[in-house]
Amino acid sequence: MLTHIPTHLIAGPLGAGKTSLIRHLLAQKPAHERWAVLINEFGQIGLDAALLEQGDDAVAMAEVAGGCLCCVNGAPFQVGLGRLLRKARPDRLLIEPSGLGHPAQLLAQLRQPPWLGVLAVQPALLVLDAQALPEVQREALADAGLLLLNKSAGLDAASRARIAAALPPVPLRWSEHGQLDLAELPGVAAQAATGGVGAGLPTGAASLPQIWRNAAEPICQVQAQAEGWSIGWRWHPSQRFDLASLGQWLQGLDWRRAKAVVHGAAGWRSLNAVQGQALQGWGTSEWRKDSRLELIFAQAHDADALTAAFARCRIDPAG
Structure with missing residues (x-):
């Protein structure tokens, strides 16, 4: 199994454009690489994996429902990530936490056992828009590797300068529809190594999917x-x-x-x-x-x- 897998946290508030950004990054994936995407959604059904579906066997996706801090620190997130890494054996991992989640705490957790040595956590990429940023999202701004200011087409130079002045001195890009060149992803040059630490990853029984009692009932x-x-x-x-x-x-x-x-x-x-x-x-x-x-x-x-x-x-x- 690979070790020191380059891991990129794609964070930001609800509706800022995280899923659109990930879709653009997946479209630029080198053909020889295998990527994995872990999505921690607030709701229980899970939609982002369906929205990102591209029919590419070299991209593995998994979802952890209930995007709150208790889930990130608890067994569902730990087991879900461990299972994804075992199944996909990816060259690169993208993690999209809920827009209502706590990216700073998630980053800290990913740099601790059992992920130490397994993941090489890169500086986070925060996707922002014109909406006010919740405090739990602001905590991650200073340590971000890039701030992507999305939905920016209608902003004039004065508005952009005012917004930039209110943000920490972190690299900033203006974007529309979540577009970003893969070369600008923080830590994109990092490469995974070969190792054998997979046995230490969290395990757990896979949850059985619910089935329909009647096709006409959801x-x-x-x-x-x-x-x-x-x-x-x-x-x-x-x-x-x-x-x-x-x-x-x-x-x-x-x-x-x-x-x-x-x-x-x-x-x-x-x-x-x-x-x-x-x-x-x-x-x-x-x-x-x-x-x-x-x-x-x-x-x-x-x-x-x-x-x-x-x-x-x-x-x-x-x-």
């Missing part, structure tokens, strides 16, 4: 934490959705974050939106395993009412 999971309330659904792949109806329903809700991969009339489509933004339309998706939607709210909502409304967006609601 698997629904709800999570309530101090940082917010999330609800997610997984529908059998045979169920198809009317994207216009689904978009209209979503526009009427007060979510902070919305991510989806769904089977529509014209194929599989994806959505990745943040509060206050108009839905920009549906992108294509390589995901085929199931239809998924995850919503994050500031306050708890009626889960049954949301599920019923989502179900009515199917092309054949009676099916």
